[in-house]
Amino acid sequence: FYALNDICFTKGALSRIIKLDTYVNDEYVNTYNADGLLISTPTGSTAYSLSAGGPIVCPNVNVMIITPICSHSLSSRAIIVSKNDVICVDAFDNDDSVYLTADGQEGYRLWQDDKVYIKRSSFTAKFIKVSNLSFYDVLRTKLKG
Template sequence: MKQLSLFINTSKPKAVEISESLIDWLEKKDFKVKNRFAVEELKDIELDLMNSVEFAICLGGDGTLLSVARKLAPLNIPILGINVGHVGFLTEIELKDLFRDLEFFKTGKFFLDKRMMIEAFVKRGDKVLSSFLALNDVVITKGPFARLIRIKATSNNSYIDTYPADGLIISTPTGSTAYSLSAGGPIVSPNMELLILTPICPHTLQNRSIVVSKDDIIKVQVFAEHQEIMLTIDGQEGFKLMPFDEVIIKKSENYTNLIRIKNRSFFDLLRLKLKEPNGKSY
């Protein structure tokens, strides 16, 4: 009997509704749902509760999966995402195909999609204040003020540029289809390992996204007159930065392992998900 944990976005009524029939199906198919958690409680969940768990299933959207991925990455537990959200770039199963696709999962007809993650460290003076793990991106932004900030970026201590901008996105290939894409960054196949630096609304004609090696260590320092500068992790966790704080970003040793059932390429997914309202692909 294979043991798994179930993570439910309880803010979505459909996810809560589906969870009962999902648990019933899993138990009839010789799975043991060792524990179920509300995603909203993730920060308080002890990792010891995951002992002997072989898989995780999350009911929600991409945001739900991002939260679960950051929590479980140190344990290397594969994640199966069931989409109860909107776009669903990371989740694998749509509700209309739920139990049909779960049959493939039951019989082991799936593969693991290994995704690079990044770590960020906030340094103030000589002291490291906090560290974070991200699957999509790390973003430094100006906060609510309608004023530019200046962001100095280096790669392996080599000066890149100082951006007068609303902010700077440091993205993984997985995050290239998220905020970075909206800010004009490139789309990168998620099986690659690299870092993407994309300025947000730069007040210059020359600043563009830069792609650097997975082995590069990025250092970012912020200069601003106000004190409402924010560091955000996957758009979900926040840390208030002070002027002259330094953010260090590098590739993490952790990976997110996503369970894949459908035999579709990344480009198939792009055409399916990045459509205009009239149904035409970009």
């Protein structure tokens, strides 16, 4: 899969919470007990990740963001990792459904012990800027609501 904004792991309709082990470069980071987990780009940081409590990241900062969705732990917070890191999400202990979606498109069911590896693509995207507004101009407008 490829995503411009985010990769999302969510529970099925009847699931309560899901448990997702998360690793960065094969090093254990955390077990998230949550409604879901987002792996976002800076472009996606002002979308679903922001709604889930993640940080706003400038588009020229080359990072990925790991953001739990409605975590069932007060200590689970968003983590920012390098663009060169490889993130592994392990759906190790889920009796119910876990789904993966890329940029909110079609969902794919994951099975117990499925592992998903996420890394930066070798493909790049170029955007056309149609106004003179800067990232911060647009951000201020969005934050005013």
